[in-house]
Amino acid sequence: MTVPSQPAVEQQYAPDAEVVDICRDLIRIDTSNYGPEPGPGERDAAERVAGLLDEVGIASELYESAPRRTSLVANWEPDGVDRDAPPLLIHAHLDVVPANAADWQVDPFAGEVTDGCVWGRGAVDMKDFDAMVLSVVRARARAGVAPRRPIRLVFTADEEAGGSLGSQWLVDQHPELIKDCTEAIGEVGGFSLTIKDDLRLYLIQTAEKGMNWLKLIADGTAGHGSMRNDDNAVTELAGAVSRIGSYKWPDRITPAQQAFLDAISEALEIELDPDTVEETLAKLGSISRMIGATMSNTANPTMIAGGYKHNVIPGQATAAIDGRTVPGGREEFLETITELIGPKVRYEHAVDLPSVETEFAGALTEAMQASLLTEDPGARAVPYLLSAGTDAKAWDRLGVRCYGFAPLRLPADLDFVGMFHGIDERVPTDSLEFGARVLDKFLAIA
Template sequence: MTDAATTRPGTRRPDAEVVDLCAELIRIDTTNFGPGVDGPGERAGAEYVAAKLDEVGIDCTLYESEPRRTTLVADFAPEGTEPGAEPLLIHGHLDVVPADAADWTVDPFAGELRDGMVWGRGAVDMKDFDAMVLSVVRDRVRTGRAPRRPLRLIFTADEEAGGVLGADWLVRNHPETVEGCTHAIGEVGGFSLTVRDDLRLYLVQTAEKGMAWLKLIADGTAGHGSMRNDDNAVTELAAAVARIGSHRWPHRITDAQRAFLDAIADAWQVELDPDDVETTLARLGSIARMVGATMSNTANPTMLQAGYKVNVIPGRATAGLDGRIVPGGDEEFFATLSELLGDKVRYEIDVHSSGIETEFAGGLADAMQASLAAEDPHARAVPFLMSGGTDAKAWHRMGVRCFGFAPLRLPPELDFVGMFHGVDERVPTDSLEFGARVLDRFLDLA
């Protein structure tokens, strides 16, 4: 591999150091354990990024919502950008979800290179894209190549816990950091879905579901475990949780989902039955799990807590609920939830953000297709609705149109969706290099 520091001026190698950068970022533990639980924070990761940008003369500003919960902002506006062009926001988060080393084949924070892949927590979510951005920008500085328009680079804290201490905090306390930006790219999108040898769909996120992390609460009458009790908080909560868990939400097809389903129907030359879409989606392989979850609202009970001794009936029982809401579906979600909870269980909102959606059209969409096709002549960019959430919701509140575009050409057999928050998370090295080359081309066109 060519050392980017020794690359001759003018020699274009945007992929030269992306693999090493990704591995080094993984080796920095930025685990986010969630609200109220102390962890290493993102400070070390932000300082690493700042050092890499400083090496090529790009100044950064670090913002901390709390000690070690660090977000980095930098501007890349070299001479040669189009006069008067609005800055393009490119964002990636620095935090990762926890990983239990005992479950992994490798040390999840070793950034190990094995079998043509970089292994470790964050390899696909999302230190791979962080590394692409760094590799491309550093190469452009060294080779004197300006992007078409200025870039606003933001590496955030706390995305894995809803962005309360990261993107959300930044736009509330420092809205000037997003000033002038009307378009953004970040996770999750731009990855390939192989239809056949001469056709790969690259899924660009143009919409994402909203999020409702709720605490369900049942209050009852405390008492001795040997006595009859018709006001048992555990019983009421358990019944409500069972109703929610077994509820089948009706299909709600958004514009982004319809565009994706139409692309799938065209690619596989099938007609979609609106009442049996899942049968066709099954042909997509592992990604069908993600797509299937975007067909409707969802609500999954994830945590239960009650009592402190087996012979004591507690006066309160609580549960955690992860709700995901299609764009425009908030009213239906909360109305249905209230019906399922019944009269004796209530909820408190820990985190709530509505879904967002934008049209897959315009200059950025054209630039995505062109940059993908230049590296993969069998590429076709298609929009999709993502089941999870990203920092895009924070930028959306500032009037920014957001796209998930972290390009990766993937082996057809790789369970890419299973890598997100999964065990043995890994990304192929040639996929990283492909992504850096696509991103580099994109910045000439966007």
């Protein structure tokens, strides 16, 4: 690998100085996303980010797809950048999934620091990266230290519901804001997986599964609950849901997945048997749940509804299916779903977003490896396929090559994957500071 050199920085500054405080500040703004209805704080968070940028002389614009569904876009092109280079898109979302405070050890919107971690909804997904970006940009702006090339900062609403009121809306309504970018970095990548004391793999997201959220609909004949009914919508739906939930999807190994498996094979110094790959991955700890989910298409029933009274057979029943498809797997997925639900149940798309995939190659990925090595001599950047989805699905529509690179050196025993949308979400403060320093080095050479 050719590692680009980092230009000398004349002025001293601390890119990690504010990262913990900014993360806490953003967590305290409840930006829970409940779907199409306005959440309590997306507008407030966007205004807070705008204020933080304005304090260091970076102007931004707010865009609303609907009342209070607010995204922010800023161009940072200070003196000293290479204006012949296309802007690097750095994107992060401001919304979070809801949290039930009764389930948590701490108030999920208090931003507490306990046991060396910042706790709260969004600490991992993804106000940690929001804070890293803002801490680095503010430090550089104050010190007058430019990044290598122009930076396009985008903080979006609605990512947790598929981005239709955030990134997807921006691409549809304001493509000119993004179209001059060729590469992007965002969430769910750059975090460490400890293999041994002197080796940590940093997983760089180069691909993500497609999102096929389906609504199953079974129509039947309504009637009295005491009578026989051979056209019962609930019965038909229950059968379809059961068949989907128990179906074993065949493995479909994509290039990104194969590259990750090759890296694991090399790191563990073992040959991976294709028939026992998932057993081997289990040795990696909680990350195996995420990686295992990328071995194939998946479909999980998540909601079911039907009827309104105990003694009334309803004329219709519905269910929700969270489907995720590997790159190239959408057609097979829909054909299989059609077979599993049978002739009396139909489906509609609630969300239909494609998979995203790019190569782990080029100067940007070399810059990732180089910047990680400045803070962790045992770092090795490797590509992987994400089981979930991000705003990259929107930027990909404009031809932007998207990577997940939100660097975090994590304790080996931390269940990081379990933090995503889980209870007691938290991120170590030293991981946040590490990420800010790595991101600072990255902006100097990317």
